[in-house]
Amino acid sequence: MDIRYEVNPVDFKTYQTEEVRNAFLVETLFEDGRVQFTYSHYDRLVIGGAVPTTEPLELEWTDVLKTNYFLERRELAVINIGGEGEVTVDGEVYSLVKRDCLYIGMENKQVQFRSKDATSPARYYLVSAGAHRVYPTKLLPISEAEPNKLGSDAESNSRTIYKYIHQEGIQSCQLMVGMTLLEPNNMWNTMPAHLHDRRMEAYLYFDMEPQTRVFHFMGQPNETRHLVLKNEQAILSPPWSIHSGVGTSNYTFIWAMAGENYTFSDMDAVPMEDLK
Template sequence: MDIRYSTGKEPFKTMTTEELRKEFLISNIFVKNDVSAVYSHIDRIVTLGAMPVDKKVKLDKNIDPMKDFGVDFFLQRRELGMINIGGDGIVVADGVEYKVNHYDALYLGAGTKDVVLESVDKKNPAKFYMNSVPAHVSYPSRVITYEQANHVHAGSAAESNDRTINQYIHPDILETCQLSMGMTHLETGSVWNTMPAHTHERRMEVYFYFDLPEDQVLFHFMGEPQQTRHIVMHNDEAVINPSWSIHSGCGTSNYTFIWSMGGENRTYTDQDWIRTTDLR
């Protein structure tokens, strides 16, 4: 498991391209029959990816619970959300089988001990994208299908941000300690996300970009509103955004992204908006 330590506002202003990418960019998320894991000390969020092809894989395959978290098993004091962006999959958690099909989500409450992931068809393997945050209460685990998510249309083609926000792990859908998670899809011809930009000092966020053609790129903007920097991103990559940072992106093509938040609250609209003309 890769461990990242939090970077403050002042050091951020002087970081090179390589330093920014090393600290905030998450690549190689999906590896055949394996589980990747990046542990950030920013609100102690863990970003994981699993792509079981012709084998079942254990969620904690590359995690040492006692060494890494001081607990007996990974989710002893954590909750976890996942969205499957690949072929249909199956997750068995403490003996309970959950069918997690394409674009479905699964929430696992704190205290879930044994988690095994597999694909229904090895020729079209599941790709489980996951985030985990600390939790002090155990809420029931459940699948949230794509149909059960809240689908909120936003933006317009004229603004180059015609998109649908799909809210899965959200206060209107189910109870969690602090995790929120959803997926935003941009229509053809739309390339901007989260603009006008905002921050939320009470929550951090991880963006995972996918459905981006391999010959296209995305410019993810972050930093204080008057001290912005960018990271060039490719398909199936994620970026860690501190609470003091904006998080906005513009692609050379349309794309889809998964947003995941942890922090003091789960109020989706708790945002500090920044006028576009005030950005620097």
């Protein structure tokens, strides 16, 4: 398990490109036949990827957590971004096609990931946060998720947002998870920018062509930096940072939050004139 420690925003002002990448960019999450995790000290969020091929993969306990099993004191979101697959949770099987979301509550002891077709494997994006009570495991297919249309072609940000795990959707202790799809010829997300100092956020960018890149902007509003991302790479965004991006083409991203409160609209808008 890759471990990432917190960064002081004062220290961040001195970071060069490689230091920023090492602290916040997760370059490799998906590898055939493996489960991989990155553990962030921001709100103890864990993100990962599981790509089962010919054999199923287990959500294995890790010594980093110092618990008897992975979900003993955690909850988990699973979003499939690949081929059709199945997730088995303590003996119950859930089928997931691309963009379906499965919430798995605390105290489930065995989680197993399968692909229906090894030549077109499922690609499970995993997001886990600490939990204090049991919420039921629940599947939300993309076909049943409510689409919210936002933005415009004039602003290059025409997009559809699907909320999966939130106050009015799948219930959780602290995870909030959703997905944003940008329309063709639209490239901007989360601009004008905002902060939410009460929680951190992780972004997974995907559905990108090999030569497509996303320029992800982060930092305090008056001290911004950028990172260049390829397909299926993720960003750990600290509470003190904006989180905005623009691509060389359209793309899709999954956003996941954990932290102090459970209110999706808790955002501090940043005026454009404050960005530097």
